[in-house]
Amino acid sequence: YKLGPGMHIKREANSAVIDGVIALELKPTNAADNIKQPGPGSRTSGTAPSKLNPQQAKQKLTQARNMLKGENKDTQQAKPILVDLAQNHTLLLTSADRCHLYVYLGYIEDLAGSREAAVGWYRRASDLDGPKIEGIRTVARQGLTKPVTWIRHLDSASKNSKAKAESASGSKNNVIERIGKGFVLRDEPEDGDLPKMNLSKAERLENFDILAEAIDRNYSFFVHKGIDFKEVKSRYRPKIEMVRTTKEFYSLIDQFVRELADCHSWLCNYKDVPSLEWFSPQMSTRLIEGKAVVTEVVKGSQAYGKGLRSGSVIIAVNGSTVRSRVTKMRRLMHMYSSERCFLEEAYRRILDGEKGSTVSVRFLAPGRKSPGIVRLRRVSSRKQEVIQPDFHVNKAKFIWYGTHPSGLGYIRILSFKGRMEIADEFDRALGILKDTPGLIIDIRENPGGFGT
Template sequence: MKKMLIALLLVQLLGCAAVAPLPPGATLDAAQRAEAFDTVRHRVREQYVDPQLRGVDWDASAARLRPQALAAATDEQFWELLDRLTAELGDAHTQVLSPRRHAWWKAKQSLTLGLRVNEIAGELVVTGVAPGSDAERQGLKPGDAVQRIAGQPALDWWHATLADARKSSTPRAQLRSAARRLNAGDAGSTEPTLALDLEAGGQRRQHMLTRALLPDRPVMSSQLLPSGHGYLRLSAFDPDLAKRTPLGVALFDLRQAPGLVIDLRQNSGGSMAMATTLLTELFPRKVAVGKLLTRDGKPLTRLFGLFNVTGTELMTHGNAAPYGGAVVVLVDEGSASASELVAAALQGLGRAQVVGRTSCGCLLGVQGLIELPGGGALSFSQVDFALQGSPRIEGRGVVPDVAVPLDRAALQAGRDPDLEAAVALLGRLAARGPVAAKPLSAPTPAAAPMQPR
């Protein structure tokens, strides 16, 4: 099992041999552009998890976009076009990062205004504000309605941005592209500010927000709720979190609680090994979670096939002292990848119920970033998942057992209807006593391996 966990960690985090980035101010020459483009073209064609490339005529798409990319007026436009090639697959995990975005990724930083927004009842509403951001400093709060963006009606701007967003796994995944453009600007943009008109409490006000690089600080916290139920929050499956506080330690003071809320909202994923460790905390014995699916049905390898970095079975450890109470998992449209694996596995095995809104639908696995000439990077999917008792999550998402719509009035009042619904559900589930996993031995037909489309 230790080898399996190491393998899963490698699937998520390993990169390939480094390629020297360009010096500051330098530009890609024609040969470097061609090499970067052709590396992406060949790697995806030969190693993508689905040998049918999701029904896309990959070579035709590459032939169409290659002349445009090589003739792009700027390097940023080149990287944007190269990413558009990977977007043809409609896969949130398969993308090209420009050197600028790659550098931020390595530094665990994001260029942002600090805003999370969503459309609610015909309005574009602020649903979250990042700590330390200019949006927080200027007093923006969840529940504020955005009336105008850069002088345009907010919904017109938002719908146009969504329409232009890169093709991805689901419409919910495309929200990320729109949010990135709102927060970081267009590709290659040097404009540091954005004008927003807001409405709250019947009052209109204008803000000029400034973009800034903020650290991506993952959060893991645990507490007892006033109801007496436990609460565990994970904003990402980041191995650094587990190094500081192992999951077993985080759950230690909650083991006597009659119910447990696992909050995976806005958790975009991370280490599959950490996700498996969390599952292990909830089962008294080894449980078959599902299968890892690769292009040829064989384990992924490195070192010219001499070293396996995955098995094909996904299982929990045995656990002598698991948490045995009722469990509810919170998800939303920002829950993706490893967080979807946890939610879907617990739901499919009958170990938990899910509350919130349908998740991203972005459950594939990458082996690591491949660095490209000039400092860019390629990410592409090499693993799919067939989970016990669950339909395929990629392209669908985890559908909650209890759906809770976004509500502007609740946001303005500082309420958390998702958590309220989870606590109410736990009260009913905890009264039934301990919950055991379903005695499944193989993935259900609905979770069959990826088929060519």
């Protein structure tokens, strides 16, 4: 099979090259892989010449998607369209559209009870990569472990008013169930999933009631925290009735969720809810003995060049005292389970702000009697920044390790996302440092996760 410009064969399994021709030996394990099985000399699925153009392929995908929306789904009509796209036209689709295509086919199979076939489609979707794909790929990966019978942009209430009325209870329960599972969009949402900007009073109350019921059903720590959630709901519902704009509504919902005093529960995906950007002037600070103390500074950074070092004490930020700055930060940060947790996070982010903006810092350097004032530009994302220690360390994938100038062993855990790989690297580092008189385990600037 001669490949044309822009076409390719993806090696799915074992392959061999015979006289310059790639011969693929595929071993399908499920129904999804069983469509148009390619053998030596045959065309691979998705690489056959297409009579459609990319716009037409996209239109077909949209047509099938619309058939799957709402209560009255037409899976019998949608499936042949999607199968044809999967067999013959995938090269005309973006990676995100291909991911949606495979998820829709898996979803149809799950609705029909064909679990093995569904898993095959979810596996294809899970293997894809590209821009704007993470949200739908998350659905695919969920489908590998359990049936997917609810997809938000397909199963929100039908636009038909009669269908809405008939299915209101079931749809409401579906939404509550999804909220209870902590479902969060991680990428650009589908059309219809963006927060609505012009809610009527009835819609605002409906949204509030669904959210309140979802929290009431699923949140586990009311007793532990001494929260009377019934009282909280009765206090906020009259406020919801009084708001005049959607922006006011979302801000009030944000305050409502904060009543849980839970740093793992917050309102997200709405740009007008105030939030503090995570960009810093390439230095780290912590709350130590009631002060904002610099703990790390990137060598070669603007802050380093202007004299800031580990041990420097921050006195003022943009002309305001540290205490005043922390007070202002309360409305910009998520609620925390204790005052101590809030203060530790606030002092850690005391210099943070929008990327590219500047911040005036008044500080007292170690060994100095008089403070200095510098203006620094915020250039680094705290989530991406890893500051190199002042001494030599060996670098593995998830761990840095070496001997601290004090003679103690030093292990820094950079990320908790590697799961057992981190444990293996940690064990190796321990073996190398076993003869040191003590051990420093450094987990600063780490958001937590598996290794916590």
